[in-house]
Amino acid sequence: MGPRFDVAVGANGYAWWYIDATSADGRYGLTIIAFVGSVFSPYYKWSGRGDPDNHCAINVSLTGPRATAWAMTERGRRRMTRDADTFAVGPSAMRWDGDSLVIDIAEISAPLPHRVRGTVRVTPEMIGTTAFQLDPAGRHRWHPVAPRARVEVAMTYPGVRWSGDGYFDSNFGDEPLEAGFDDWNWSRAHLKNDVAVLYEGRRGDGMPFDLALRFDRQGRWHDVAPPPPAPLPRTGWLVKRATRADAGSTPRVRKTWIDAPFYARSALDTRLFGEDVCAVHESLSLARFRSPVVQSMLPYRMPRAFW
Template sequence: MAQGPRFDTVVPPHGYAWWYLDATSADGRYGLTVIAFVGSVFSPYYKLVGRQRPDNHCAINIAINGPRARAWAMTERGQRAVNRGPDHFHVGPSSVEWDGECLTIAVDERSAPLPYRVRGRIRLWPDLIATTGFALDGEARHRWHPIAPRARVEVAMDHPDADWTGSGYLDSNFGDEPLENGFRDWHWSRTHLSRDVAVLYEGMRRDGRPFGLAMLCDRQGRWREADAPPPHRLGRTGWAIDRRTRADRDSRPRVARTWIDAPFYARSGIDTRLFGERCFAVHETLSLDRFASPVVQSMLPYRMPRAIL
């Protein structure tokens, strides 16, 4: 198999790196996301100290949603609690490791503001590895690197109690400046079609120029550009954030479920039609103008605590 994820990327001052996994259960009842951050882009602590030391602001975020199994945890830790190498990324008691065939995520965290245990193991086996990276802005300060657009996932959580298998997706993003310096907002989705994986990116750069990508990945991991389908509005989030997507003409995409509804961010599952197929898409909306507001910044520590050691 081709080269998988590497966790030893050098992150410059003011920059960030993250590795993102999402998965849905085969029966459609459960959803999961895990994001491992260096220079945590949403960290109020990293921003407060001028974003000079990305490795001193790391976190492994996990969100689980499903019947009687909902959990969220994201505790930031400093450099003394972090160990990164080409095939591993340890943050406190949690870790992400790649053995050449399987990505294993061991989670042992506590949620916030209610301090309940979040512990378990997630494994991801790629069906294919993609090796092409894409710039999201003209100066390539922000870059998206898909890794495993289609994968098999096994979830075994002790707290909350959740055991299931399903399909998943793995990518990474890197930046040389704060995310809100580059963008006002974005809307992203990934969809497993019968043959291809479709990824749609669009939004507004900080200078007011729109950007967009419509990409298809085949079973060999080769990406090709596609004509972007027409835009469609989705319902607003509970925090009144506009959600947009792309879908085939005359189709009516709808939000089937919202897994995360935060003041500046939402992750949802949508029923839609893309490139001639009825499908289910994982969709996210991010408002960086909202994120940068003083009110939202004051709220963040309650959901994203920083460990003392």
């Protein structure tokens, strides 16, 4: 069962497909997100969000020694095609070949223009078949497509090759993300046999939500009692971060991959369910995102191409 890139996205809505990976030696991190109705796009917001397919992007974030790159160029529907197995935005594309997700990257970084070129292959080791509602009305939904995957990275610009463990999910919504949520903290960690995913935050009405799940090698999931809350230091932009960890343990931020005014993605050394693990963690503040100051900064990191 593939990612189904042909999902219908209505006015005000969004869809995204998210991949993260860490190299086997822990030195490199990669995140790729493909958007329809790009949720953080100032252009989509300014347009009135009537046509999600006119606001698409493939975001690439690579960090590591001598190999750091960021690209997120938005393009309109004339430069986008998608069907069940393929999603192309400008010169970059994702395609499901029946066993793996192959991502061909041909982007320009921002704000300083440099080529970002390469191919990434994501091969699931398990497939998740369940989607989860993040709000009672089901306006926001999360589907862990492959909680555990093998990822092979072959970049031409910057020149680096590596492989490691990864994760692949998708999110869908029928209203703007900031209408549904104020903030959230999310993390995933590969345990010896299972994958742990922790997801919690506040909805737009101020009510808390949380999920604590473990996925086995067959992709089957079950609820678990979440570990106790554990604090993390704020980011350089003073975004609050928090996670959960086994009692008596202290999570440590190994590396902050993305540090933005309203968002952070980090690698954590932590302990979950009796195992020492490296977790991928993100914190999102939609209260920060709504700020006019933050909105005015976004086009510098998220340009829109009109060709």
